[in-house]
Amino acid sequence: MIRGRKMPPEESDLPPEKDRQAVVVWLDAALAAADRAAPPDPGRVTIRRLNRAEYANTIRDLLGVEFNAAADFPADDVGYGFDNIGDVLTLSPMLMEKYVAAAEQIAAKAIVADAEGRKREQLPESHRRIIAVQPSADRSPDQAAAQILRRLATRAYRRPATDTEVERLVRLTGHVRAAGGSFESGIRTALEAILVSPHFLFRVELDPPGAGVIRELNEYELASRLSYFLWSSMPDDELFDLAGRGRLRAELDRQVRRMLADAKARALIENFAGQWLQLRNLEAIHPDKQQFPQFDDELRRAMRIEAEMFFEAIVRENRSVLELIDADYTFVNARLARFYGIEGVEGDHFRRVALDGDESVRARGGVLGLAATLAVTSNPTRTSPGAHHALCDFRRRRIGSNGSR
Incomplete structure (x- = not known):
């Protein structure tokens, strides 16, 4: 320059x-x-607090309990356009109070305290998942609690729980029973403690003793980075198993393909693409009705779905990253096709269409030509045509005047 x-x-x-x-x-x-x-210096990583979406998804996958974090927690701070940046995800006293209240609410949903006398099939699935063993003639309450809590804390902390951590939780259940509470009540109280632990609320990557300035992520840390990027949630059983056997890094490619094929990968579209392409801002735009009379909520919804389906197709189909800029297809329904001037599309369902019309239609290929992208970067009374002109110039240079690539 x-x-x-x-x-x-x-x-x-x-x-x-x-x-x-x-x-x-x-x-x-x-x-x-x-x-x-x-070797490149990766720098130091700030421990990341779970944001609202990650918290809710993690509770769902850990316990089988649905929790509306968006309604109960304050909005996460945003840095560089994203709400999962560790440097801005602070923990205020008010949020800590919310976490304590949420832990009590979630634990009460997950575990029935007075389960004695009930048939197992009458208990919630979350209860049956957590309380996998009961005290018996050959298993003391502390032994049963330790078996339950070791697995629960390991999953919640996204790495093997230490003996000290498990012993502390088991002692907590003993205090509850000594005060007249049931075995299940003790486990529920221990679960509350787990859910307010920094090892649950934060994605912690602590350097082991003797680690150098630069070290390789261990398998559990790798599993968490992978799952929270692709799923906005905790690792599943398969990732945990591979990490425990030291095999995750060797099978990374296969695991990425498996995870992208999973329904939970929808979180990558909603959270990463939703913020990168500013799709979350679509609901907040209000174009001037006199300047843009064709804009309505139906078109707004179609714009968002097109952008999500376009990004999802590139990720799930392992397509070239260049298609983010220069694609010869998009996804439309009748409403959006009419807005673009694409003929032959009927109905509300979205389908892939080839962009083989005139230049205004071909310019819709790639994220810079999506109606959603252009809408959120425009003003209420006028468009911002700079990106369109830059994209058209890029395509002319790349494709050439005869249309050949």
């Missing part, structure tokens, strides 16, 4: 030519001196 005289901008105070050349020479020398053989 400096060598090509594009920086600094012409309207700014320009440095003398000798200073410009001195900067160019210095940058060339610094870049040439970089040791490309040295």
